[in-house]
Amino acid sequence: MTKVLMRGNEAIGAAAIEAGCKYFFGYPITPQSELPEYMARELPKIGGIFLQAESEIAAINMVYGASGAGARVMTSSSSPGISLKQEGISYIAGAELPCLIVNIMRGGPGLGSIQPSQTDYFQATRGGGNGDYRVVVLAPSNIQELVDLVIEGFDIADQYRNPVMILGDGMIGQMMEPVEFKKPKPRDLPKKDWATTGTKGKRKPNIINSLYLEAEELEEHNKKLQAKYQAIKENEVKVESYNIENADVVIAAYGTTARIAKTAISQLEKEGYKVGLIRPITLWPYPYDEFEKINDKCKGILTVEMNTGQMVDDVKIAVKGKYPVHFYGRTGGMVPTPGEIVEKVKEIYGGEI
Amino acid sequence: MTVVFKKTKGLTDVQTHYCPGCTHGIVHRLVAEALEELGVLDETIGVAPVGCSVLAYNYFNCDMHEAAHGRAPAVATGIKRVRPENFVFTYQGDGDLASIGTAEIVHAAHRGEKISTIFINNAIYGMTGGQMAPTTLVGQKATTAPYGRDEKHCGKPIRIAEMLATIDGAKFVERVTVTSPAHVRKAKKAIKECFQVQLEGKGFGIVEVLSTCPTNWGLTPIEALKWLEDNMIPYYPLGNFKRPEEVE
Ligand SMILES: Cc1ncc(C[n+]2csc(CCOP(=O)(O)OP(=O)(O)O)c2C)c(N)n1
Ligand code: SF4
Numbered sequence: 001m002t003k004v005l006m007r008g009n010e011a012i013g014a015a016a017i018e019a020g021c022k023y024f025f026g027y028p029i030t031p032q033s034e035l036p037e038y039m040a041r042e043l044p045k046i047g048g049i050f051l052q053a054e055s056e057i058a059a060i061n062m063v064y065g066a067s068g069a070g071a072r073v074m075t076s077s078s079s080p081g082i083s084l085k086q087e088g089i090s091y092i093a094g095a096e097l098p099c100l101i102v103n104i105m106r107g108g109p110g111l112g113s114i115q116p117s118q119t120d121y122f123q124a125t126r127g128g129g130n131g132d133y134r135v136v137v138l139a140p141s142n143i144q145e146l147v148d149l150v151i152e153g154f155d156i157a158d159q160y161r162n163p164v165m166i167l168g169d170g171m172i173g174q175m176m177e178p179v180e181f182k183k184p185k186p187r188d189l190p191k192k193d194w195a196t197t198g199t200k201g202k203r204k205p206n207i208i209n210s211l212y213l214e215a216e217e218l219e220e221h222n223k224k225l226q227a228k229y230q231a232i233k234e235n236e237v238k239v240e241s242y243n244i245e246n247a248d249v250v251i252a253a254y255g256t257t258a259r260i261a262k263t264a265i266s267q268l269e270k271e272g273y274k275v276g277l278i279r280p281i282t283l284w285p286y287p288y289d290e291f292e293k294i295n296d297k298c299k300g301i302l303t304v305e306m307n308t309g310q311m312v313d314d315v316k317i318a319v320k321g322k323y324p325v326h327f328y329g330r331t332g333g334m335v336p337t338p339g340e341i342v343e344k345v346k347e348i349y350g351g352e353i
Numbered sequence: 354m355t356v357v358f359k360k361t362k363g364l365t366d367v368q369t370h371y372c373p374g375c376t377h378g379i380v381h382r383l384v385a386e387a388l389e390e391l392g393v394l395d396e397t398i399g400v401a402p403v404g405c406s407v408l409a410y411n412y413f414n415c416d417m418h419e420a421a422h423g424r425a426p427a428v429a430t431g432i433k434r435v436r437p438e439n440f441v442f443t444y445q446g447d448g449d450l451a452s453i454g455t456a457e458i459v460h461a462a463h464r465g466e467k468i469s470t471i472f473i474n475n476a477i478y479g480m481t482g483g484q485m486a487p488t489t490l491v492g493q494k495a496t497t498a499p500y501g502r503d504e505k506h507c508g509k510p511i512r513i514a515e516m517l518a519t520i521d522g523a524k525f526v527e528r529v530t531v532t533s534p535a536h537v538r539k540a541k542k543a544i545k546e547c548f549q550v551q552l553e554g555k556g557f558g559i560v561e562v563l564s565t566c567p568t569n570w571g572l573t574p575i576e577a578l579k580w581l582e583d584n585m586i587p588y589y590p591l592g593n594f595k596r597p598e599e600v601e
Binding site: 023025049051053054055057058059061062063064065066067068069070071073087088091095196197198199200201205206207208209210211 | 365394395396397398400407408410411413414415416417418419420421424427428429430431432433434435436439440456457459460
């Protein structure tokens with residue numbers, strides 16, 4: 001298959017259509033607007049529907065209805081918009097419906113900035129809406145991976161009947177790279193016999209719902225959800241790691257910062273340093289086990305993010321106190337440079353921090 | 354023996370949880386009968402709100418989708434866009450539709466979304482225990498308006514039917530009540546006509562039903578019907594505000 005040069009945001013749209021998504025509900029916000037614009041242009045051509053909702057709240061609830069009616073459906077937004085969608089995400093998770101949600105993160109809190117950031121890590125991986133629920137969070141670090149994860153994300157959502165979030169940032173959304181569209185590994189996807197399609201007089205009514213007024217029933221429902229999340233943890237962890245068996249220092253980074261960390265690592269290697277990388281691709285479920293493979297002589301872990309250290313908690317859980325965990329991050333739309341990371345690694349090497 | 358009245362297939366055999374004398378139950382029956390009589394029950398997807406009718410999904414004998422507080426019109430939009438061939442309705446209270454979900458209902462109407470809305474205006478928040486609604490009458494007491502609604506403090510009650518009738522995409526708007534057999538018959542007619550508008554693909558339709566909440570009004574069921582007629586109807590006039598122009 002030939003590769004085509006595509007901008008991140010548009011590549012998401014193309015990948016979604018490739019995956020059979022025909023419905024998009026959204027509301028404009030920078031830096032992801034090229035995606036709804038792409039869908040507005042392309043979906044009508046294939047008999048699909050693009051609808052610009054009056055708000056993010058309405059958009060996610062349209063997704064909720066469309067998914068309940070059995071469709072492959074997606075929405076996208078950026079940080080403040082995702083905050084508004086949290087109510088709906090909680091309902092969709094509670095009602096166990098599949099959908100794809102894209103968050104092209106920008107700086108926060110509040111209105112923040114329109115520059116790239118990774119400040120919604122907590123919100124994405126810990127919930128954000130109410131209740132004990134989880135969303136599968138996929139964090140691509142290049143456009144090919146973005147495309148692959150969007151396509152596979154729909155399958156993951158359908159397989160587990162759960163929302164899946166693509167967590168990117170303004171950089172991933174805006175940059176252009178060549179991509180090809182590949183089929184994901186085939187999965188045994190369950191039939192959507194729960195969907196509200198009209199009974200046609202042939203079956204009992206289907207009810208899409210997340211209300212359980214009896215305490216015992218709600219506990220049962222939560223146990224069922226937790227069992228599902230356990231299965232996701234066992235089957236869906238994705239991680240890339242590099243040289244962690246030999247490294248003296250291991251960098252933990254995802255998405256855009258992982259790309260930059262790779263440049264820093266090759267620079268450091270030229271100078272004779274042994275630096276490894278753990279790049280979580282799924283932020284939830286988190287690849288905790290991968291950190292077990294780090295060699296015993298490792299001097300420390302450096303977590304690099306475009307926030308003030310949100311992933312540090314997960315890295316600490318993963319290393320169980322075996323290695324010191326350091327952090328380097330920039331915020332406000334500032335992207336860490338390879339030079340800054342190199343310097344920080346050298347400080348760890350030199351025992352300065 | 355001729356059957357004069359029987360239970361509609363549009364309702365399940367589940368006993369409703371509504372308080373004695375509450376008119377939610379009557380409206381459920383009318384909606385269900387309309388679905389059955391129009392022959393669309395098997396094609397219907399209903400959207401239940403948050404409020405006293407939150408369990409409506411257990412009562413209507415068709416596919417149902419529960420929505421977050423106020424969001425039913427957005428959920429219905431998602432369903433209808435995916436399944437334009439199905440009949441889609443929302444059933445919403447006045448807290449749900451006229452407060453938290455005003456944006457959703459206004460915009461669903463504005464887009465001319467081909468859905469139908471049954472709007473229960475009982476001038477109060479029933480489920481949460483009688484707090485003030487945007488529809489609470491001036492001077493009417495509620496738990497969060499213990500001295501009576503003061504229009505200088507929180508404005509006058511909102512008239513949804515009149516407001517939505519100004520929107521082009523809304524093709525059918527009528528206000529009814531169910532306080533007497535004659536009113537019940539009129540309400541049923543309005544609901545059927547409203548549903549017909551969707552079935553003919555004309556656009557959005559809404560029936561506002563003035564309804565009682567004896568429990569939170571602190572009245573007996575009979576007193577509640579009278580209070581509605583004496584106090585609500587003068588402020589919320591009954592009648593049709595809009596129907597599609599007859600096209601020959
Ligand atoms: C986001 C959110 N806010 C508040 C509530 C609490 N709540 C439940 S029902 C209700 C009022 C419903 O009143 P109305 O829509 O008038 O219906 P009624 O109970 O009178 O039939 C409120 C405020 C909620 N469930 N969700
Ligand atoms: S609280 Fe009011 S609206 Fe709710 S069921 Fe009882 S009477 Fe009806």
